[in-house]
Amino acid sequence: MHRIKIASFFHRATVQLNVSLVISEEVTKSGQPRKYLYKIGFILTAQTGVSHLSLFLIAALPFLGAVFPALLIRAGRNAAASAAALTTFLALMGLLIHIPSVMRGDVVTARFDWIPGLGLNANFMLDGLGFLFALLILGIGLLIILYARFYLSREDPMGQFYTYLLLFQGAMVGIVLSDNILLLLIFWELTSLSSFLLIGYWKHLPEGRQGARMALAVTGGGGLAMIAGMLILGNIVGSYDLSVILQNKELIQASPYYLPALILILLGAFTKSAQFPFHFWLPHAMAAPTPVSAYLHSATMVKAGLFLMARMWPVLAGTDAWFYIVATTGLVTMLLGAVIALFKDDLKALLAFSTVSHLGLITMLLGFGTKFAAVAAVFHIINHATFKAALFMTAGIVDHETGTRDVKRLGGLRHLMPITFTIGTIAALSMAGLPPLNGFLSKEMMLEETVHTTWLNSAYLVPGLALLASLFSAAYSFRFVSHVFLGPQRDDYPAHPHDPPVGLWIAPAFLVVLVVLIGLYSAAIVGPLVAVVSSAVIGGEKLPYYSLKLWHGFVPALYMSIVATLGGLFLLSMHKRGEQLWNALPRPEAKVIFETIIHAFTRLSQWVTDELHNGVLSRYAIIFIAFTVGLGYYAYSTGTIGVETRVPLPAQIIPIVGWLCLVGATLGIMWFHRNRLLSLVLIGVVGLIVSVAFNYLSAPDLALTQISVEVVTMILLLLSLNFLPTETPWDSSAARRWRDAAISVVAGIGTGALIYAIMLRDFAFPTISDFHLANSYKGGGGTNVVNVILVDFRGFDTFGEIIVLGIAALIIFALTEAVLGTNVRGYLLNRKPHWPQSGDSHPLMMVVVTRVMMPIALMVGAYIFFRGHNQPGGGFIAGLIVAIAFLMQYMASGYTWAIERQRFYYHGTIGWGVLIAAATGLGAWFNERPFLTSDFGYINWPPLEEFEWATAMLFDVGVFLAVLGAVMLALDSLSRFAWRPGMAQEFPMDINPLRDSSEDEDKEKEQA
Amino acid sequence: MEALVASAVGIMTAAGIFLILRRRTFPVILGLSLITYAVNVFLFATGRLALNAPAVLNKYEDVPYTDPLPQALVLTAIVISFGMTAVIVMIALSAYLSSKDDHIDMSPQDSVDAPGEDA
Structure with a gap:
């Protein structure tokens, strides 16, 4: 067993998120580490080991600081403005610290390889050009923050303003310091988005909203073109790092893709810098508050295009x-x-x-x-x-x-x-x-x-x-x-x-x-x-x-x-006369042209959407299926198929009987699907055969899961059929049915042939299953490899799956709440049942049997759960079995009876399940292992035999609870549709001792 | 044996697809259930078939084991598909109870009345 090293865990945590005074060592290209002033810094990562992070810090500070104005506005407008100013000031100081090396002509860099395989690195560099722009952005930003404090009126939400402003500032600083063009593009788009927020800051003004939309459409569109151009450029050079691109002038200019890349990049730059014919958005953006105009539209954002042209100048x-x-x-x-x-x-x-x-x-x-x-x-x-x-x-x-x-x-x-x-x-x-x-x-x-x-x-x-x-x-x-x-x-x-x-x-x-x-x-x-x-x-x-x-x-x-x-x-x-002349001249109104174009696009997309997405689900389905079948055919007709390497297993008589049942039931469902109850029974047959087949084909875990899921699914479908029409009317034409049948048959043949071909061939590549088989016991401490995969090797998947299941159950609960809140409840209370109701809604025999079965079923659930790590079983199956044990009580004794005895809510069960699973996973961190690493050991308690205990078992408890809660919540919600007032009186075999004793007491009192 | 499994997968797929192309909610739910079976068996069968070789390690003798990985995948798929079926059933039921109509397609009338277009 591993000792829990809490101390070392916290030690690592402090290193990872350290707010401390650090000596910043600037690593310059000349390789000379230089010690500068002390300054406050976040060490965002411990992996790189070297504390050359101040460039990250300069770019990150405005983003981090953007939180404060929005929060501090409650403390007053001065607090919000001061927070914004302080953030900007710190970033500016961080920048100014670099003056000596920049003035020497050095390039300060900070590298963080994020996804090197894609060339996506968070690299920053600071040279003269970046320094100038960062200086303008932060310096003028500081002045604007001061100016805006006095400019904005009492009604304006100032916290919001400074938050947007800092977001914008961070994006701009990011652009000018990026050494990776992909990173630059992200910041570029961020400036478009944050400037949208700033231009439309006065939301109540239509001009503000229109101006913001126009600016976003033009600069955002240009940004998209630029992404394409930058990708081409990166492809030509083979690197997305600016410092590499800037060394390759000859390569770029000789490339046949030089011109397209140039035009696309220039589109981005021209739209951003309001060059003709994209200049028209800038005057409309003047609907913004003046501090925004002064900042974005004179000093910074519109200069981003110029910055980019200047940055690319050496190569383009x-x-x-x-x-x-x-x-x-x-x-x-x-x-x-x-x-x-x-x-x-x-x-x-x-x-x-x-x-x-x-x-x-x-x-x-x-x-x-x-x-x-x-x-x-x-x-x-x-x-x-x-x-x-x-x-x-x-x-x-x-x-x-x-x-x-x-x-x-x-x-x-x-x-x-x-x-x-x-x-x-x-x-x-x-x-x-x-x-x-x-x-x-x-x-x-x-x-x-x-x-x-x-x-x-x-x-x-x-x-x-x-x-x-x-x-x-x-x-x-x-x-x-x-x-x-x-x-x-x-x-x-x-x-x-x-x-x-x-x-x-x-x-x-x-x-x-x-x-x-x-x-x-x-x-x-x-x-x-x-x-x-x-x-x-x-x-x-x-x-x-x-x-x-x-x-x-x-x-x-x-x-x-x-x-x-x-x-x-x-x-x-001569201005007066000139003005008369000017007003007499016909001029195109850019806004009208822009809006005509946008309107045309809106109508085009409306048309496309209406044509494609007309609400006919069966049409979507048939298009999807036909397309998939076509893809399959294309793959089949163009690909090659390997030789058969496996000998088929002989078919014995029992599997053939099972097959006949399955095929008969499936065809029966197709034939009788209008009779909904019958088709439900038949689908139960199919599920049963599938369960048995799993067991026959060496998958006992699957068989257990399938059969228990089968039970709850059937109950669910039967319950829902209670409220739905019992017959499906004929409403598609014969031609349509033949068409559907043809597509179905082709798809079925394709699927069957594909799996047949797969089954007769060995793996083309080595499988990772051998690893699981070899390490299941050694590493996971369990002999049931399927369960060890679920709770250990692929524990993270399982963790996600129980969350999905929980969410599904919550959706069902929410839908029920929403529907029952409408006039549907009245309809449900007044509706007549489809079928004649039984005279005895809680038959005595059934009530007795299910109550006797309850502890036995729970025992089986516990047994299945505990043996799960080594024998077929586990949290999933145990959860389903226990859910079935509860459902039996619901069915036999009634919904009201059952929920009166319910001591906990199923929501909580789901939540606890997920939390326990997560906590088990987190436990691994205390032992300096990755999330969800499991551990196991042997415990010897006399007089018991030595037994094994694995943390994965605790994880499985989480799975168990989540599955139990989800199944119960789903069915419990559905049952609420059937609830009626007055049902509470029909207690079956009411042997509540509490109530009986109180009644007795009442009688005694009366007698007295 | 392989032919039986493959043909069963094919038949269940075909029946499932035919049913999800129907125009009422209940057949579509049945069709999805059938397709779920077919897909689960398909995924399971990609581990190749084996008799009497469950992936439960035997400490005492060297025996063959079937491929455990598809089984683990399918196990969670079965449980998740229950969740999915339950959500769809609830949506279908709510829609039917709210509008007394169990068509899955929007009629042209519906799309005219759709919110957002009546401005």
Whole structure:
């Protein structure tokens, strides 16, 4: 016997889930383990042994933390917000700890092989690119959490908001840190789902719900395309690890599947980053609360597509296909977004289209495929995140304080809201690309690069269109400032505008400070970051020459900037006329088109569903059977069959008689199936022959099980027949019957022939049964191999099966409850029985016999149970036998009589059975063995003979109880249909001593 | 012997399939029971037939044993199929008592009246 090592069990448990201070050793690719700060960490797994888990931790923290806001909201909104902020802060700290190694250009990795056979590993890596995005996600996330605390109103469920936000944050961090593309795809879809929740956060607004659905449909659909593309990519390379894929540029670009993979992956990226023609979901997603727009739709989620293009840049970029698809899409999007933005009156819509435009700009830069353009793209990602998040928050403040976001109803706010005005103006001017702000720097770099780009032999097309887009960009930025803050003060604002509390403006103010500082001291502040990130984007090659400074001399880009700024001012002055022209132009309304397409799909699927799934069960059955028969025929006609290797057993006379009975009964059921009672009797004959056949063919356990199941099934069917019609009417045509008969005969012949062929051949492969036979006694301590398999080798299966059985019984109970709660009960009480009822519902003979039989039957059950491990028997059979013993009492003495004597509920019996089985299985853990490992030993109690005791026996007790409870609960439920008031009086042979004595006492009292 | 078992499996399968293609609940339940027998015997027979060789180890002499694994599978299958039959019987019974109709197919009338489409 094994000593129970509780201490060691708990020791292991603490190692597995350890909340402790650990010294995190970062294992870097250069192989240099470095000791960093102490930090709090979960060791999620003890198997890997090395504590390089902080990347897991960074990705997991938001998910773990997502629980807290939802729980802590009861303690107040500050508690929920603090929990969210603390989680984000911890994750951010975890990230910042890696600054030294990232800045050195190392790649921090954390590996956990999950399903290596499928290439599915939970691998994380942190390089410059991932670091930048994680920094944006967590840093801006922190600001947004602060901002949202003051933005959301008292009615909004804030706990829910932060939970969704953290889920989203975790998914985003997961995307940027994944080193496995399959893992990345999971996180990718998670962002679509969590952003759905966030966009539709204001559930009461129809626009919110529609916007959320549209965003989910577009980005989720793109995600599906991307899954296909990524799988192709993984197939080309032979690995799903990004670090491996990124080393194989030549292999990928030479593959004939390069183009399909590219297009599919780009579909995912373009939908996520709102590139034309998938840009339309982003403005509709603006129905979300402003913190969500600022977070998802400026800084993070829409940049996921850009991140992916940047991540894949080393292997996908540089081809003509890449250039023409990506750069053109980016260019078109940039121009289109800028033009539409100028004519939007809703502040958030204006910002949404400007975001579309800027995303297009970055996409175009990535599409150019040159190293300089990649650097410019990286730089603009940083800059755009800072000024656009600030602008969204400004728009939110304006909306919050004035009660409207409509530009036409605003203006003149500069004196009323000076702080907001300052913040908004700086951010907008950066967006317009004015020096000395950061937007100017990256826009200059973009314009500079376009000058060197030829598109289809035209040297002027790209710079010309880019200049035009910049011009519109400047115009809408100026409009944001002038139409909201400048101009005369009005007296018809929906609310009295004033600057918000500091909590609301501190976050955008912080970003605006960054905007200015990056503009002035770009090389000092973000220079190293840009260098590291760019080198990660271009695949670790040598960086091109570039300088992050304001003054580059009189270069073409400078002239273009000047033209754009002046042109922007001019466009703004002409805005009224332009607007008339714009409104006169016919434009396709994306939402209408989208809804038409969705509606068409809905109708298509409705049609398909209605055609296939029309509620005619017999049609489903015949399709299924015909298909299966067809499959069987296909296998038969294309496969080969081995030679017969076994000699058939001789058929003796008794089996032939049994066979005749079985075949006769089966044919009889078919022939007489309209007479339901007769067919039940015949099916009993079939069951009996099958039981006997099991016994004859060396399966005593099966025979015992079959015959006891046969009894309870028959009782069940007879009981139900009590309430069903006794005859089946003719309702299928002769043709249909012949068709069914033909299919049945073919299926029967196929099945019979298949098993005949199997029985005459030996196993093609070695069977595991030999192992069971060899180890049954040695390892399981029992000589009945079938029982040892059930309770030991395959104990987990059995455990699942008793749970299924228990669930089935509970379903039956629940159905009964539901049906008896309706007017069915009235029908049942008033109905006339099918057959004449017997005069004596509890015949004396039967009552006496069953009561005498009861202890004997229980004894047999116990005997069958205890011998089960070594002789035919066991928990299943014992459970059935004891159930039959109880059922006899129900039948003989009546339902009411039986339940009055019932001391426990059958639900509990099932539950205890499952619990005991589980507890036995858990016991193995205390001995450091896997779940359900059994143990056995010998016990010597004089004067008894030495006997054996196995823990599997305890497991079998669980099986016994679950089977007993399930069978009884099923039949007990069915019996309740037959219950009537007044039945309680018909006590058969009532010899309740309690009641008799009380009656006697009453009489005595009366006499007294 | 093998021919007897195989033909019995075939006949029970055919009868079972014929019955589950009927349009009332009770024949379908009977058909499922028959198919259950057929499937159980089929699975059992994949262990090949053997006479007088139960898989109960004999400590004293070396005797042949039949294949225990299909038996263990079929044993639980028999008990589970009882659970399944009971659930189906209860569904059929509830449906009949609620609507006084024991057809298994939805008529076109039913699908028109189905909830969700009467918006």
